[in-house]
Amino acid sequence: MDESAGKRAAVKLEIVEPLGDRVLIRKDEDRKQTKQGIHLPDKIEIPTITGRVVAVSAKVERDENYPIKRYDRVLFNPKHAIPVDLEGDNRLFVIPVEDVVAVFRKED
Secondary structure (H helix, E strand, C coil): CCCHHHHHHCCCCCCCCCCEEEEEEEECECCCCCCCCCCCCCCCCCCEEEEEEEEEEEHHCCCCCCCCCCEEEEECCCCCCCCCCCCCCCEEEEHHHHHEEEEEEECC
């Protein structure tokens, strides 16, 4: 085993654990097309405020008033979103749980 392979094996993945009343959300891709099928120029984007929950703080997980769990698809207000510069695409955000306004659920 060469030295560079040993260094790569020793590198640990970084994780982000939200604290307090917060969740970590991966924002959905911005849409480049309207629902009617009209393609938008690159300079114009419809702001997306939906995403998937990547992580939930321990406090939110224990609180029965917040039925939010990992992998839920949610609608959120991006006003207080804090970007996490962990990935190159800048789609990770720490969001106060109060800014999650809806959870998408499938009917049984």
